[in-house]
Amino acid sequence: MSRLLEMYKTTLRPELMSKLKLSNMYEVPKIEKIILNMGIGEGKDDSKLIDKAVEDLSLIAGQKAVKTKARKAIAGFKIRAGMPLGAMVTLRNKIMYEFLDRLINIAIPRIRDFRGLNPNSFDGNGNYSFGIKEHIIFPEINFDKIEKVRGLDITICTTSKQNKDALELLKTFNMPFTSNKEN
Numbered sequence: 001m002s003r004l005l006e007m008y009k010t011t012l013r014p015e016l017m018s019k020l021k022l023s024n025m026y027e028v029p030k031i032e033k034i035i036l037n038m039g040i041g042e043g044k045d046d047s048k049l050i051d052k053a054v055e056d057l058s059l060i061a062g063q064k065a066v067k068t069k070a071r072k073a074i075a076g077f078k079i080r081a082g083m084p085l086g087a088m089v090t091l092r093n094k095i096m097y098e099f100l101d102r103l104i105n106i107a108i109p110r111i112r113d114f115r116g117l118n119p120n121s122f123d124g125n126g127n128y129s130f131g132i133k134e135h136i137i138f139p140e141i142n143f144d145k146i147e148k149v150r151g152l153d154i155t156i157c158t159t160s161k162q163n164k165d166a167l168e169l170l171k172t173f174n175m176p177f178t179s180n181k182e183n
Contacts, residue, residue, distance in 0.1 A: 002097035004173065012172045020165055029126065029160035029169045034096050036061055037068075038135070038152040039086040047084065053150065054087040059140040060152075061099060065089040102138070103154070104174055110137040116178035119167055126160035128170060129153060 008030070016028050040053050050067055057065035068086040070079050079085070091099050108114065111132070122128050133151045136143055160166040171177060 002094050002101065004101040005094070005097040008097075008173075016168060016172055019168060029158050029165050031096065031100070031169070032092070032157045032159055034091045034099060035088065035155040035157070036065075036091070036152055037086065037088040037155070038065075038150060039068075040150070041085070049148075050084045050087065052147065056135060056141060056146075056150070057087045057089055057152070060135065060138045061089045061091055062095055063089055063091060100156075100173065104176075106139055107132075107137045108176060114176075116176050119177045122163035122166060124163065126158045126163060126166035127155060128158075128166060129155040 013025060013028050013030075016022075017025060020028070022028055036057060038053050038057050040049050042049055054065045054067060065087045066089065067084040068088050070081055070083045070085050073079060073081045108117075111134075117130055121130055131151055131153050134149050135141060135152050136146060136149055156170065158166045158169055160169060167177070
């Protein structure tokens, strides 16, 4: 079992249950899935860039990434329907908790000029999204073999229906949020 999952089941879940004043342990919010998305705009001209992005995202996630394709044609951007434009991967269960552990403890502290994550980036249904400007913060990526530094979007989906409950869940996992006094 993943270290973070074991910690959630033994200590964090009872702590959250008392903090949120819930009566049933199944009401306690938990993380459902984590989605990693990398869009490559220049990929419409060179398909090797998409393949490299899929390879990098697979290394970061520990699971095979898939190519994302354009849903409809946009003439102004010279995009046709079905043209590959990026890569994405959805993590669940054990791999999800291992990725979250690496993200919180290794990758986020390596971000340059990091001041904390914005606690207002919830979507209203308890899902948290944020972007990373450099994918080289992950230790799995070999810096010498990178042609271009790319960004990626990370979405953490929770079972919570309210933002404040999801924020408490992520805070118990030690996600580094900025204080609300600044915002």
